[in-house]
Amino acid sequence: MKSIVCIKRVPDSEARIRIAGDGRSIDPSGVKHVMNPYDEVALEEALRLKEAAGEGSVTVVSVGPEASKEILRTALAMGADDAVLLQCAGSPDGLAIARALAAEIGGRERDLVLFGKQAIDDDNMQVPAMVAELLHLPCATVVVELEIADGHAVARREVEGGHEVIEFDLPGVVSAQKGLNEPRYPSLKGIMAAKKKPLEVRDVELPESKVQILSLEEPPARQSGDVVGGGAEAVPELVRRLRERALL
Amino acid sequence: MPAGRVLAFAETRDSALRPVAGEAVTAARELAEALGSPVDAFLLGPPGIAREAAGLGAYGADRIFVAENEAFSSYAPDASLRLCAEILGRETYSAIIFPASAQGKDLAPRAAAMLDRGLATEVTGLGAEDGVPVAVRPVYAGKAIARVTFTDLPALISVRPNVFRAVKRPGEGLVESVEVAPEPSSQRVKGIETGERETLDVSEATVVVSGGRGMKDPKNWAVLEDLVDALGEHATLGASRAVVDAGWRPHVEQVGQTGKVVSPTLYFAIGISGAIQHLAGMRTAKTIVAINKDAEAPIFQIADLGIVGDLFEVVPALAAEIRRVHAES
Ligand SMILES: Cc1cc2nc3c(=O)[nH]c(=O)nc-3n(C[C@H](O)[C@H](O)[C@H](O)COP(=O)(O)OP(=O)(O)OC[C@H]3O[C@@H](n4cnc5c(N)ncnc54)[C@H](O)[C@@H]3O)c2cc1C
Numbered sequence A: 001m002k003s004i005v006c007i008k009r010v011p012d013s014e015a016r017i018r019i020a021g022d023g024r025s026i027d028p029s030g031v032k033h034v035m036n037p038y039d040e041v042a043l044e045e046a047l048r049l050k051e052a053a054g055e056g057s058v059t060v061v062s063v064g065p066e067a068s069k070e071i072l073r074t075a076l077a078m079g080a081d082d083a084v085l086l087q088c089a090g091s092p093d094g095l096a097i098a099r100a101l102a103a104e105i106g107g108r109e110r111d112l113v114l115f116g117k118q119a120i121d122d123d124n125m126q127v128p129a130m131v132a133e134l135l136h137l138p139c140a141t142v143v144v145e146l147e148i149a150d151g152h153a154v155a156r157r158e159v160e161g162g163h164e165v166i167e168f169d170l171p172g173v174v175s176a177q178k179g180l181n182e183p184r185y186p187s188l189k190g191i192m193a194a195k196k197k198p199l200e201v202r203d204v205e206l207p208e209s210k211v212q213i214l215s216l217e218e219p220p221a222r223q224s225g226d227v228v229g230g231g232a233e234a235v236p237e238l239v240r241r242l243r244e245r246a247l248l
Numbered sequence B: 001m002p003a004g005r006v007l008a009f010a011e012t013r014d015s016a017l018r019p020v021a022g023e024a025v026t027a028a029r030e031l032a033e034a035l036g037s038p039v040d041a042f043l044l045g046p047p048g049i050a051r052e053a054a055g056l057g058a059y060g061a062d063r064i065f066v067a068e069n070e071a072f073s074s075y076a077p078d079a080s081l082r083l084c085a086e087i088l089g090r091e092t093y094s095a096i097i098f099p100a101s102a103q104g105k106d107l108a109p110r111a112a113a114m115l116d117r118g119l120a121t122e123v124t125g126l127g128a129e130d131g132v133p134v135a136v137r138p139v140y141a142g143k144a145i146a147r148v149t150f151t152d153l154p155a156l157i158s159v160r161p162n163v164f165r166a167v168k169r170p171g172e173g174l175v176e177s178v179e180v181a182p183e184p185s186s187q188r189v190k191g192i193e194t195g196e197r198e199t200l201d202v203s204e205a206t207v208v209v210s211g212g213r214g215m216k217d218p219k220n221w222a223v224l225e226d227l228v229d230a231l232g233e234h235a236t237l238g239a240s241r242a243v244v245d246a247g248w249r250p251h252v253e254q255v256g257q258t259g260k261v262v263s264p265t266l267y268f269a270i271g272i273s274g275a276i277q278h279l280a281g282m283r284t285a286k287t288i289v290a291i292n293k294d295a296e297a298p299i300f301q302i303a304d305l306g307i308v309g310d311l312f313e314v315v316p317a318l319a320a321e322i323r324r325v326h327a328e329s
């Protein structure tokens, strides 16, 4: 089982986001960055598939700044075999990232290409299906259950009110939703071993982003509202207010 | 040069249009008005779906392209792309609008890669500048709002459910059928498995009742189910991650950064503290009601209305009062 897992460096979900002086980007100072949480799930799945098969490899690939080496090291410590950083500046749009990843992945031997369902910075939710389309591979997104046997995959993906079942022959693309598995923490032994694993860094020239950011703003502040009262006695007043707003 | 038309993808399931289809057409209509151009829609479904399609005229579709085939009763991504390409060969389009539903979020990026065009997902606002679409979308889990434009047209856009409320107006669309052969695809969509009963999805309900760790025990959900019942058929249950992680509720109900983003008209946060990752999923709700025994809980900072109190007293009283006023009117 040879898998490639695409991972992205993103601000931690707790991070306070401040808009930079240019009004179009995020001020990165003091922001803690981590591996995108869904990508941890994708990586965990690849590691388990390799362990279950008893053979194969897990390669992690990231497009981003030099600092992305940190998350690639984390991935190696979790158990990935080798890592590639396609180094670039700026914040490319989904299609530009997908093209860089497809160019890298297209030339490699692989049974499965795994992604997180969404990167929690741009919240794009588009790179996995784009890469699949560019490489003409079958694809199941937002997967919560994956079975692989004899080169055949059955994936259950989350849809409104249920699960959609998708089947395909490998190679294929899967994007991971939380719940697919519980990602492991890197062990001390893993962290030591990671230092000796290959991490290749290459500069890439990305195509121009077709989606251009005009401005970035803070969300309109929500007025904190009224506490209408305490306990069950306050219920009639709450219901009156909801009726006033034509909500009931 | 006149602006191109706007094309909307009208999602179907089980031989019927889904509610988000009307929303996509409504959003397309809004954008088309800013551009001064007509609206077309396209859809696939099993034989007979054309009858349903005519209804899209009421949301503002001037023309509706329909491909019918037995094979299209399940989601058919490859055939959908072929239909889309066929339509784009006929007319000039400035934008293609998809719903940011499970299907739309899977299909739109495939279309963007096929057409080599940019895609803005989960859009909450639409307009145009100099004949080019401008889309507004939350990023960083809603901690920032981006305005984006596109270097090439058509611009691909998916719209967040419940934001562009489907608006009916007088008018009929012209239905045109298009042949799309169900060629073998590299993947088979085997259809959808639902639980014992198909519940309204939390991302599509207009009223959401979410419970958190303050519920104490999964058995206590009967209290929330009763409130949902009192609120009516557009209401459904949601949950915080704490209770999903505890195995009390299924992940499909989770609201927040690693769950679903919801924009209902009315959101109840019951026994939920209001952690930043939870707020990421519901801060765009029109009205937020918090019920929590801790007056200092952060949820009260963004709630429009709140009651400080024990949920086990407040929620049953609330369900009873709602039933009482409904019975009166
Ligand atoms: C990467 C990451 C992603 C995350 N994603 C999500 C996400 O998608 N969604 C999400 O919800 N969380 C998410 N979280 C978790 C989040 O940080 C919080 O831990 C979680 O939201 C807390 O859930 P809660 O409000 O139910 O529980 P608590 O924070 O424990 O709050 C329980 C509340 O119930 C109240 N209460 C207790 N008893 C009663 C009573 N009898 N009557 C009334 N009120 C009562 C308490 O006062 C308290 O405010 C994420 C965290 C991380 C690190």
Ligand SMILES: Nc1ncnc2c1ncn2[C@@H]1O[C@H](COP(=O)(O)O)[C@@H](O)[C@H]1O
Binding pocket: A006, A007, A008, A036, A038, A039, A042, A061, A062, A063, A064, A094, A097, A114, A115, A116, A117, A118, A119, A120, A122, A123, A124, A125, A126, A127, A128
């Ligand atoms: N810069 C990147 N480098 C590597 N993988 C990425 C990158 N951006 C996105 N991905 C992958 O695509 C998934 C979905 O991202 P997105 O479409 O941006 O929400 C992520 O969870 C990653 O697996």
